[in-house]
Amino acid sequence: MNKGQQDHTAKTLGEITEDDETRFLSVVSNTLSEEQITQVIEPETTYPQQNSVMALHWHPEHVPLELIEKRIGALYPNQNESLIIPTQHNVIECVGDYAGVEIDCYSRGFNQKVQLLIHLEKTNVEKAGVLRKMLAHTFKYRSSQLYDYIRAITKPDPVIMETAVKETGADRDLVEFVTAQVKKVEHFLSVHVDRIPKEMVKNKVIAQFFDTLRPLYGDPLIQRVQAFLKAVKTHVKAGFSLQYFYRTSEVIEEARALGAGVVIPHPEQFWPVLLANYDVDGYEVWNPQSQRYTDFLISVLDEKNRQAGLSRRRLLVFMGDDTHMGEKVKDRAVQDPVKAGREIGYQPAWDDFSVSKKLILAGMDRHRVISEYRERLAG
Numbered sequence: 001m002n003k004g005q006q007d008h009t010a011k012t013l014g015e016i017t018e019d020d021e022t023r024f025l026s027v028v029s030n031t032l033s034e035e036q037i038t039q040v041i042e043p044e045t046t047y048p049q050q051n052s053v054m055a056l057h058w059h060p061e062h063v064p065l066e067l068i069e070k071r072i073g074a075l076y077p078n079q080n081e082s083l084i085i086p087t088q089h090n091v092i093e094c095v096g097d098y099a100g101v102e103i104d105c106y107s108r109g110f111n112q113k114v115q116l117l118i119h120l121e122k123t124n125v126e127k128a129g130v131l132r133k134m135l136a137h138t139f140k141y142r143s144s145q146l147y148d149y150i151r152a153i154t155k156p157d158p159v160i161m162e163t164a165v166k167e168t169g170a171d172r173d174l175v176e177f178v179t180a181q182v183k184k185v186e187h188f189l190s191v192h193v194d195r196i197p198k199e200m201v202k203n204k205v206i207a208q209f210f211d212t213l214r215p216l217y218g219d220p221l222i223q224r225v226q227a228f229l230k231a232v233k234t235h236v237k238a239g240f241s242l243q244y245f246y247r248t249s250e251v252i253e254e255a256r257a258l259g260a261g262v263v264i265p266h267p268e269q270f271w272p273v274l275l276a277n278y279d280v281d282g283y284e285v286w287n288p289q290s291q292r293y294t295d296f297l298i299s300v301l302d303e304k305n306r307q308a309g310l311s312r313r314r315l316l317v318f319m320g321d322d323t324h325m326g327e328k329v330k331d332r333a334v335q336d337p338v339k340a341g342r343e344i345g346y347q348p349a350w351d352d353f354s355v356s357k358k359l360i361l362a363g364m365d366r367h368r369v370i371s372e373y374r375e376r377l378a379g
Contacts, residue, residue: 016184023212024188028200030062036329041070046077047346052366053082055345056100056373057117057265057284057320060086062199065095068325072344083370084345085119090139091199092125092132098377099125102265104138106245109276114248117284117320120260121377131254134246141244143201149236150189150206153182160239164231170224178225185209203233204326211334252279259379263318267293274300281376282316282369286349288342289322294349295358302362316373317364319347 032040040063053076060068065086072084085100086093092101100119107114120128152160156179165175185206189196207226214222255262262280264273268290274283274297285297298317305314323342327335349355350366359365 016187020184021188024185024209025192027205027208027212028192028196030197030200032063032067032329037067039329040067040325041074043071043075043343045343046075047343048076048078050076050346051078051080052370053079053084053345054319054347054366054370055082055084055321055323056119056263056318057087057102057287058323058344059088059102059325060093061088061324061326062197063325063329065093068344069095075343076345081367081370082345083374087117087119090135090142092128092135094122094125097122101135103135103251104142104245105248105251106242107248107273107276110273111242113242113245114273115265116248116251116255116280117263117265118251118255118260119263119373119377120255120258124258124260128258131258134251134254138245139198143198145237145240146201146203146205148240149203149233150182150186152232152236153179154186160232160235163235164228167231168224168228170228174221174224174228177221178228181210181213182206206233208330208334211331214334248273248276248278259377261373261377265318265320265322266290267297274304280315281313281373282318284318284320286347286355287320287322288338291349294355298355298358298362298364302358305362313376316369317359317362318369319349321346 053072055072068086076082083098084095085098086095087100087102089102090104092099098119099122100117103116103118105114105116106112118131151157161175164170170178189201189205206229210222210225210229252262256279262278263282263284264278264280265284265287267284267286283297283301285301286294301315301317308314321342321344323344324339325344327339327342330340332340350359356365
């Protein structure tokens with residue numbers, strides 16, 4: 001931090017200004033500008049050669065579904081078959097004839113959080129009273145992590161803060177700066193609690209608020225801040241109790257009662273869950289952040305299907321783009337280029353020669369999975 005920044009910081013650390021409030025409200029707003037709408041409905045790249053579109057793991061976030069549907073139409077102008085189901089975190093959303101959700105739950109045998117993708121026909125959503133209550137509980141508990149994150153900084157938690165300092169080399173000035181700004185966020189969350197859309201209350205609020213400070217303090221400082229915040233968040237999440245999530249088996253049981261399909265996503269985190277033999281329709285073997293286990297998982301699923309024979313439905317191979325539409329509407333200067341580059345339904349591994357060789361041996365391809373999974377959802 002240079003001398004001018006230090007002087008400016010000293011004057012403003014404890015002050016809450018109208019500009020601070022404006023920046024905060026922009027971060028928690030779910031209203032899109034005309035420019036953001038254009039960013040959604042006019043993708044920079046299209047895929048006219050892709051005829052089959054399967055998108056079973058993606059997050060609308062605060063972007064309206066009608067805009068997202070326009071984007072998908074622009075992305076794949078020549079599609080002739082599709083299965084497109086949103087999977088918002090812990091909130092059921094519908095597109096066309098289908099609804100979906102990604103829910104956090106707890107696998108006691110592995111002592112870790114597991115996420116499930118649940119897909120069902122839209123007509124069954126009205127019967128999902130118990131599932132909705134389970135989701136509401138999970139949503140509220142997951143949202144509470146933001147307040148734990150804030151308190152770790154503003155109270156502060158000496159162990160977490162000292163560990164983050166050592167890991168990132170943050171100095172006292174930076175820690176004081178972070179603390180003062182996070183206190184402002186804490187204040188605004190309290191003052192505006194009744195007007196903040198509940199889906200905007202999440203850990204990202206902190207990082208996004210600091211991104212709005214880049215014009216004032218410069219990218220180098222804010223980059224150091226973000227590294228420190230990431231370290232703090234990691235340690236807060238590590239101490240987040242899993243006992244308050246519903247057990248994986250409980251969630252699957254409720255989903256099956258609704259005729260829903262269940263898929264295990266995130267192969268980089270959850271492939272050991274294969275050992276648990278949960279009642280699921282299949283496993284995600286690829287997504288943009290995980291390609292390491294793709295060949296291995298396809299082979300494992302194929303072997304499991306061969307061993308089971310006709311004794312149960314075969315496990316299907318799924319791929320997920322894990323697109324977060326909220327990333328698409330950020331200012332391009334602060335977008336995560338990796339996340340921003342993801343597209344709903346774009347999973348190039350289906351067409352990769354090495355992967356497709358494995359898929360052929362396993363009797364899988366995108367068309368077959370779309371057809372078979374749609375039949376299962378129809379009961």
